[in-house]
Amino acid sequence: MLYPLPAVMVSLTDKFGKSNIITLAWAGTVCTNPPMLSVSIRPERYSYDIIKETGEFVVNLTTKELTYATDYCGVKSGRDVDKFKEMRLTKLSSEKIKAVAIAESPINIECKVRQIMELGSHSLFLADVVNVRVAEKYLDEKGRFNLKKADLIAYSHGRYYELGKELGTFGYSIRKESKPFNKQQAIDKEVRISKDTVKSLQKKKFADKQFTNKKQSGTGKHKTGIR
Structure with missing residues (x-):
């Protein structure tokens, strides 16, 4: 019941150079220093063995325009189709790892697996973030990521939702602010x-x-x- 969750497309490349995309919702930040994140994957998924063998993957944030592709990459198996080709997505070479990223994504997070925890139905991949790229068109005048411009999406109980409306800033509940005119x-x-x-x-x-x-x-x- 811990919803909503980020709907991300994780891209990877096997040792033969074949790339694939797997859509995940169980992903999150786990550490600041060193920067780390985690993804949970079922062992029967096609991408499971590839990530386990190569130890690399890219977390690509998804947008409103990528919703269809996000869903497709979550229900189709890389064993049967070339998801990059079918969804007309562009492979983007990563800077620090061999796994490719998705050019259409606003943010690409390059990761190297540090530890794999076999928990039961899922295995938890703990990974170090080795590089992050943000598309310039989503940056504001201060160089910060503008979530509203990106139209990111979230996943909740089988449905995709658009994000964007800002409701407050960190610490606003205790900060003294002038009353609105x-x-x-x-x-x-x-x-x-x-x-x-x-x-x-x-x-x-x-x-x-x-x-x-x-x-x-x-x-x-x-x-x-x-x-």
Whole structure:
């Protein structure tokens, strides 16, 4: 029930140079230093033995435009079809490993297997991240990855969902932030200030009038002869 999950296409190349793509949802970050991630794969999957033998693979993030290909690469076996050819995907040479990446993906994460844990129905591949490439068109003016531009997708209980709407930033729950501008509140504030100013002027005018009346009637302490 730990959903949604990232829907990723993992690309790989066997020792004979044949490349394949396997779609996985059980993938995630496991360590910052050194940078590591994990993927879980069933031993009966065609790509299982290839990754186990070569110790290399590329995690390719998927987008709205790649949804069809993502699903296809998850239900078809590389034993029977050339997924790159059928989905018209472009092989992209990796920089640090022999396994190819998918050029149409916004982010390619090159990995080298560090450890394989045979857990039961799945085996967990713990891998070191040796290189990451991000397509420039998905970077903002500060060089950060713009998730909204990429239209990434997630997987949940057999369905694919589009991501993109930002709801907050890390730490915003405890950070003091200025309240958003509210036009009506600003108007009400100005009205209150105006009313307070009028009242203040009225009080001053009344006091001045009282002072003048006292001076004219000779009851004020400032009258000549009063000590």
